[in-house]
Amino acid sequence: MSTKNGLMIRDFPQDERPRERFMQHGPQSLSNHELIAILLRTGSKEESVLQLSNRLLTQFEGLRLLKSASLEEMTEIKGIGHAKAIQVLAAVELGRRVANLAYNERYIIRSPEDGAKYMMNDMRFLTQEHFVCLYLNTKNQVMHKHTVFIGSLNASIVHPREVYKEALRRSAASIICLHNHPSGDPAPSREDIEVTKRLSDCGKIIGIDLLDHLIIGENKFVSLKEKGYL
Incomplete structure (x- = not known):
């Protein structure tokens, strides 16, 4: 040496x-x-x-x-x-x-902070946008995590069929959607809001609630439910 x-x-x-x-x-x-x-x-x-x-x-x-x-x-x-x-x-x-480690055994999501904490380390450093869904049971425990797509968020790409197909397969009671902003700024865009409303409307029809849509930034997040879009 x-x-x-x-x-x-x-x-x-x-x-x-x-x-x-x-x-x-x-x-x-x-x-x-x-x-x-x-x-x-x-x-x-x-x-x-x-x-x-x-x-x-x-x-x-x-x-x-x-x-x-x-x-x-x-x-x-x-x-x-x-x-x-x-x-x-x-x-x-x-x-x-x-x-x-703390999240592997049926993590319970009781608030937007819980959802953001569950995914923050995985999503805040990503260089592309990832749209992820968490599928919950009746006790709000995470049963499954699924990346729906990778790329710029677009209402035509994030199709409710892809989101809720997995929910039906898992017999999920509700879902939480998350996606990251590589810029680090979690402020919602017009597309973010449109996608959220579309997914929420479809969930109400089939009886699987969209509890929240969280946007992950640089160690911070925005809840579209708290913003009044759900």
Whole structure:
């Protein structure tokens, strides 16, 4: 793990070595690139593992884009082979699963905040619009989650048939629709409102209520029910 100056990780003072600081002060004491350095384990002949991890984060502009990095994108970085890339991506996936642990066993939605919390981590970083439906039982427990389509929201694309077909198949009592705004601004558009009213009207006819339509932004959301469109 020599650097250009011949400096290796063992040459750093002990209180600057990620593993030692982890053991002494816990993971919260480490920066993002130090945590990634632990995953990478080794650097290269040209740079230390700390330099490599810092360059990796710089390449993806921080954790936001790293969260969605592919194996191919990771291995394009000099010094990152398949083994290192897989270690990092596996850790990212574990983090995502841990974040969702609380919601896996029949999550109950009692308010717009509950619905937004259930999907926020999955949807707020998406670079395309995703229209997702949650199918609930009579106790407002989530029985199933289904992505209806990916792309710009359009009333002709979000057809009630596709939304309610799954509801009928699952014997759902009600549904909640969500979609994200990649811009980060969850303010509803005219199309958002039109789609909501159309889905609500169809749900009333077949007896499956549309409880809400939530628009997910950058760690914030808008409930079209609270806005008076349902």
